[in-house]
Amino acid sequence: MSDVRLVASGPLRIWTERAGDPGLPAVLMIMGSAAQGVSCPDALVGRLVERGVQVIRFDHRDTGRSSVVDFDAHPYTIGDMARDCLAVLDGHGLESAHVAGTSLGGMLAQWLAVHAPDRVRSLTVMSSSPMGHDPRPVWERARAGEPADPDDLPPPSPEFLAHLAAGLPPGVESDVALFRIFNGPVRPFDEPAARAMLELALSRAADPAAAANHHRAVWLEDPGLLAPLSSITAPASIVHGDQDPVYPLGHGEALAAAIPGAELHVVPGMGHVMTSPGLPEEVADLIRL
Secondary structure, eight states: OEEEEEEEETTEEEEEEEESOTTSOEEEEEOOTTOOGGGSOHHHHHHHHHTTOEEEEEOOTTSTTSOOOOTTTSOOOHHHHHHHHHHHHHHTTOSOEEEEEETHHHHHHHHHHHHOGGGEEEEEEESOOOTTOOOHHHHHHHHTTOOOOTTSOOOOOHHHHHHHHHTOOSSHHHHHHHHHHHHOSSSOOOHHHHHHHHHHHHHHOSOGGGGGHHHHHTTSOOGGGGSOGGGOOSOEEEEEETTOSSSOHHHHHHHHHHSTTOEEEEETTOOSSOOSTTHHHHHHTTSOO
8 A cells, every 4th residue: 555645845745655664764766857756667666665665756846746836936946856855754754765866866866965964864876967067068069969078978869869859749659759769779668668657647747838847947056066976975876777868877977986985886778767677676676775
């Protein structure tokens, strides 16, 4: 049985779901930009519960069944989204948790490990990039067809950039095509599972267009993102696929180098999402507990 509840984050309400025994240590799963909690695969949650923890996943603000924000009137930053994560822990009466974040969620997890270290029992960052890195120069060079800067982190794949440039109309079909690119070319893409998740996400979104506000939030100045990752004291693991089209492996390597004592787990054939059969369980076994 799962425990579904809305928790308060200031004036906002955040949808959360807990699986597993509430008396056990908790894992807080933080998903990526524009992603609902349901994008965290059930198979991953189930495997973690088998490992002897409870698992909490949630809808970010502006996604799913959480509150929708008027971004023009009340702009927010990555730091504000990270504080929502703390509110989720508070709402479930948890002093601390093992924190695992993917993509943008990985940056939120880094923020928590830096700014709320007493709340983070361990840190797992998946398919992400150092939170203080400014990707704009890299993206601008890639979009202009210029060679990558060898002194910067690597650019996204041409396939991913071409999909963005195509400007496909929003909807499940466009998202399925994007997830096929996210999956990468090596491991099989479970299109039926990806489509089912994306259709579920669309059906439960209070305002599907609001999730685009995350892309606006990441460009707002947030001094908290510039804090050094060397200050992280939580045991840390970096999980990164060698086929990631958004954050190529160099991003994961940079993270592992920046966080003291971090272990880097390179997952062969993994892209930017867990849409290949067996991959959610494989990743679950790499989450630091």
